[in-house]
Each structure stands twice: as C-alpha cells, then as structure tokens.
Amino acid sequence: MKYVIGVDLGTSAVKALLVNREGRVCGEASRDYPLIQERSGYNEQDPELWVKATVEALRGLVSDTGIDGNDVEGMSFSGQMHGLVLLDGEGNALRNAILWNDTRTSEQCREIEAKLGKRLLGIAKNRALEGFTLPKLLWVKRHEPELFAKAAAFVLPKDYLRYRLTGHLAAEYSDAAGTLLLDVANRRWSEEIAGAFGIPLSMCPPLVGSEAKVGTLLPAIAGQTGLPEFMGVFAGGADNACGAIGAGILSEGETLCSIGTSGVVLSYRDSGDNDYAGKLHFFNHGKKDSFYAMGVTLAAGYSLSWFKETFAPEASFDDLLKGLEQTTAGANGLLFTPYLVGERTPHADAATRASFVGMDASHGLPHFTRAVVEGITFSLKESLELLRDAGHDIRSLVSIGGGAKNETWLQMQADIFGVDIHRLESEQGPALGAAMLAACGCGWFESLERCATMFIKRSKTFRPNARQAERYADLFRIYGQVYENTRQLNEELSAFRTS
Known part of the structure; x- marks a missing residue:
C-alpha cells in the first residue's frame, strides 16, 4: 500500500494526515504549540516550535499506524496565511513570526492605501488589512530597523516549515496572494508595490505552483520521522485554498x-x-x-x-x-x-x-x-x-x-x-487538500478533479x-x-x- 501525507500548519496546532491511493484516511496525528501575546493586539509564534511539533507529529503518525515509512511517496502542506517569518542570509529566523491575527499594523495599512491608492486593488486585488504580510514587513522596517537590515528573505509559515524539512526555499501562489506583494492575475511578485516601500524583490522567495515538487527530506528529518529521504515534498497551498481543494x-x-x-x-x-x-x-x-x-x-x-x-x-x-x-x-x-x-x-x-x-x-x-x-x-x-x-x-x-x-x-x-x-x-479540511496536492504531484491522478472523485464523497443534501x-x-x-x-x-x- 502506498500513501501520501498532508500537513496542515494551523494557528494552534499542526495536523498530519495519512491517506492511501483510494482516498481513505489511514491515520492522523497532531501536536499543538502556544501563542505569544506580549501586549494587546500582538500575536506571534516561535517558528522553531512549528518544526518541532511537525517532526513529532510525523514520527507519531508513522509509529501509531505501523506503516513502513518507505511506502509514503509524497507530502505536501497547508498553512495559516499572511504570517511573517524573516530570515537572515544563513536562512535563520530573525524573530518570532507575526501571525495573521496580529493587529498592530493599522498605521502601516493607512500608509499603503495613501501611497498606492487604487493601484493596490488593481495589482494585489485586496485591500490593505492588518492581517496581511506587507504591513507586517513595514512595521518591522520602522520599529526594528536593525533587525530588518539583517533580513535577506521573508517566508510564510508553511513555507518556512517546508524549508526546514527540505532545505529548499520557495513560495507558492495561493499563499503569496495573501501578502499584498503579489500581482495576483499575472502570478508574479509586484515590482511596483515592493519598490514603493523599499522592499527589495530579492527578499521575495522564488514562486512555484502548489503541485510543484520542491525537494526531498533532509537526512536528519528523515531519520527523526521514519520517512524516506527520497520522498517527494510538494509546495502545497494556503489553508483556505487547501480547504477548497479538500471540499x-x-x-x-x-x-x-x-x-x-x-x-x-x-x-x-x-x-x-x-x-x-x-x-x-x-x-x-x-x-x-x-x-x-x-x-x-x-x-x-x-x-x-x-x-x-x-x-x-x-x-x-x-x-x-x-x-x-x-x-x-x-x-x-x-x-x-x-x-x-x-x-x-x-x-x-x-x-x-x-x-x-x-x-x-x-x-x-x-x-x-x-x-x-x-x-x-x-x-x-x-x-x-x-x-x-x-x-x-x-x-x-x-x-x-x-x-x-x-x-x-x-x-x-x-x-x-x-x-x-x-x-x-x-471531512478532513485543509490537510486533505494538501494530501490531494501530494497525490497529484506523485502522479497518482492527472488532475485534482480526478483525485476529487476518489478522495471526496458527499453524504447528504439539504434543500431549501x-x-x-x-x-x-x-x-x-x-x-x-x-x-x-x-x-x-x-x-x-x-x-x-x-x-
């Protein structure tokens, strides 16, 4: 029996879902982690705890189900949107991640609106709201300038987790769309938006599609989890995008x-x-x-x-x-x-x-x-x-x-x-959507639509x-x-x- 794993990095816990080729859920494991709330409106997390919790969940999933880890062919990710993880030139996190539900950036949102006006909606397709990533970058740039000067890149939460498991840095379109830095219709980082606020495009990670294979497990991670080094790791998607796929x-x-x-x-x-x-x-x-x-x-x-x-x-x-x-x-x-x-x-x-x-x-x-x-x-x-x-x-x-x-x-x-x-x-939510992306990435299905016919069943309909x-x-x-x-x-x- 062959399997894929969908990993959903949530705000309070990470969930790992084991699914076979018939779409049957064969096991799941989760581990939680705390919020850091230093003052009203601040919501942060230590990104290292995401990595630790995910490794523990994957190890528990393999152990509790009793499968041969070599039978897992692929893994993909869903994750909480908008969070900011800043990396230095060595790929180390410079500070705690600032999360989607952090509301400290109202001033930066007004700055974005004043500078870009209607161009923001024309390019990023979304209004400047406190939850998005660009306001967080501008907050760090203003309030923690010495730290911002050390930043070589930013990543979103599930992309940081994937980077730590594979050593390969990338972003994918569905999550990047929640940064206010993506030209959504044309699927590329916006030079106009980044330039307006002094954000070097070099800080934006390379963009790939959700089904793209971005690497394999690092040997140390494979050893800790019981999963094979050769297992394909695929980009995944934002939690709402993966939730949509899983439904x-x-x-x-x-x-x-x-x-x-x-x-x-x-x-x-x-x-x-x-x-x-x-x-x-x-x-x-x-x-x-x-x-x-x-x-x-x-x-x-x-x-x-x-x-x-x-x-x-x-x-x-x-x-x-x-x-x-x-x-x-x-x-x-x-x-x-x-x-x-x-x-x-x-x-x-x-x-x-x-x-x-x-x-x-x-x-x-x-x-x-x-x-x-x-x-x-x-x-x-x-x-x-x-x-x-x-x-x-x-x-x-x-x-x-x-x-x-x-x-x-x-x-x-x-x-x-x-x-x-x-x-x-x-109903397995975004974790199932991530597993479906891995299944398609592994070549099990020619399309997500074909995968959905196997993985998703509707049980009852309620009519008005x-x-x-x-x-x-x-x-x-x-x-x-x-x-x-x-x-x-x-x-x-x-x-x-x-x-």
Whole structure:
C-alpha cells in the first residue's frame, strides 16, 4: 500500500494526515504549540516550535499506524496565511513570526492605501488589512530597523516549515496572494508595490505552483520521522485554498461555506480579471491557473462558543443546539449580529460590536441560541450576496466545519442561502487538500478533479424549504439594517471599553 501525507500548519496546532491511493484516511496525528501575546493586539509564534511539533507529529503518525515509512511517496502542506517569518542570509529566523491575527499594523495599512491608492486593488486585488504580510514587513522596517537590515528573505509559515524539512526555499501562489506583494492575475511578485516601500524583490522567495515538487527530506528529518529521504515534498497551498481543494471546490459554480472560529464563504473562479472593489478577498487557488473569491465573518463559530461559555457553560454544544429544534425561524423576534471582534465582510469595521436586538421577557435560552446561529448564518449570506452581485453563479454550497455537524443548522443554511447544501461523508479540511496536492504531484491522478472523485464523497443534501426561505428573506432584510443603525453607537461606546 502506498500513501501520501498532508500537513496542515494551523494557528494552534499542526495536523498530519495519512491517506492511501483510494482516498481513505489511514491515520492522523497532531501536536499543538502556544501563542505569544506580549501586549494587546500582538500575536506571534516561535517558528522553531512549528518544526518541532511537525517532526513529532510525523514520527507519531508513522509509529501509531505501523506503516513502513518507505511506502509514503509524497507530502505536501497547508498553512495559516499572511504570517511573517524573516530570515537572515544563513536562512535563520530573525524573530518570532507575526501571525495573521496580529493587529498592530493599522498605521502601516493607512500608509499603503495613501501611497498606492487604487493601484493596490488593481495589482494585489485586496485591500490593505492588518492581517496581511506587507504591513507586517513595514512595521518591522520602522520599529526594528536593525533587525530588518539583517533580513535577506521573508517566508510564510508553511513555507518556512517546508524549508526546514527540505532545505529548499520557495513560495507558492495561493499563499503569496495573501501578502499584498503579489500581482495576483499575472502570478508574479509586484515590482511596483515592493519598490514603493523599499522592499527589495530579492527578499521575495522564488514562486512555484502548489503541485510543484520542491525537494526531498533532509537526512536528519528523515531519520527523526521514519520517512524516506527520497520522498517527494510538494509546495502545497494556503489553508483556505487547501480547504477548497479538500471540499472539491474546483470548477465554476462550486462554493464552500466553512464555519469554524471564523466563517468563510469561498467561490471558485477560472479568471483573474475579476474586480470586487475590495469588498471580497481575491486569491490564487491551489489548482493551477485558478482563483477564488472569499468573504469572511470574523466571529462565526466563536460567537456560539462565546455565547455558550458566557450563558450556558454547563451545557454541551449538542444540548445547546437542541434550542434550534425548540424554536421557530426568527427566534420570536430576536436578532443577533456576530460582531464580537469587529467585522471583515462586508463592513471591514474593527470598531463595530455585536448586538442582540428585539429582546423581551418571552425569550429564553433556546431563542437566544437560535438568534446567535441565525445571525452567524445571515452574516455569511452577506458574503454570498456579494459573490452573486459580482456574477458568481452559485448553484449549491458544500458546508464544512462546526456548522456542518448539526442537521438543523444545515437545513437553516439551505433556507437562508436559498440553495442546496451538501455535507461531506468524511471531512478532513485543509490537510486533505494538501494530501490531494501530494497525490497529484506523485502522479497518482492527472488532475485534482480526478483525485476529487476518489478522495471526496458527499453524504447528504439539504434543500431549501420554500416557506422558511421566504420568512428568512424578510428577516435578512431587517438584519441588514442593524449594522448601520448601531455603527455610531458602537463608535461612541468604544470610549468606555477598558480592553
């Protein structure tokens, strides 16, 4: 039996997935690592811990499954986007990695907007947001100039991990698209953007496709993991790109709804010539010569976790979600907006905050639970409507993450989104997408589409209920008014927040 491994480098843990040629998951292993939060808004990690955790996970995967390591033919990677790892001329990390959820760079974002104006969207296809990589580079350049002067290159998190395992430095398009330094449509580093801010193009690593073989394991890594030196290591992709691959989002009309801590609506595109005016993210896909547009709800599943821990800490999520079956659409006139940590799409407003609207004495825990779940889903529908307005023909969605674990919530998604919702038989997320890239890189399949027919199965479809869909359309219209009617109030209330 031959295998490939997909490695997903997440924000809190790394996951390694062992998959055979039939697409069956034969084993998995994970190891976690801590965040470093020196002050409010700062989120960093020690990149050496990524390497240590990955080596341990791979060693555990081989040991626990009892396979012969020589039967593993390839490995590829998925990873958290936007993080900055600075390397010196010897390839050593100069400082902790600054992560995607670090918000210290607001001043640098305004600098980028002021200097580039509309050219930024024309080239990088995305607005300047704190999470992206270029603002982080500019922050280090300004606040740590001596360290920046030593920097010979920057890499993204999973690319650093791959470099440490193989000794070969490279970036691939889907992750590079999240730096604000890539000419997304033309798939090359932008000399114009880099030059505007004094970033030498020599700092940008060589670009390759997601299925490209970038090397083999270093002898020391092979010895520590039990994997062979000759095993092919492939470039991989950004976590959202790999998540899309692992859900089969590989052609026009295919769209993904992912409800985890944050929420994502992601839709495939063949062309890089789309203009979303900065309302949506637009990135290169892990599939060759392809792209995707994406809207983000910052506090999707997080809103439900916060609600449970605050108001029903003793309840399990399953028990809490029974409230969906005990209530009707609209939660008896109660609405929730999931803006606990600000919002990304469609408002891009860091100052806005969440609201319950319409509370009265008739509302109990089940109504509040339903309002939270409906609010999360309404927020994702706002991204869906932006995609539709931009010409995406959305015929159905694949739902993954926490929102796909409860059938009542899946039916709610069908009713609110107004399309069929597909659930996957076995959901493995970005790690499976990385494994699929390795499988194609090894020559097992002629294309990701062919690989998907073997690796991905849909288990159940939820179709919209016409009466419920009509009711939710009326509620969504009301929901859409809450942001504008609370925006000024939230700005004024910010003066009273202590953290």
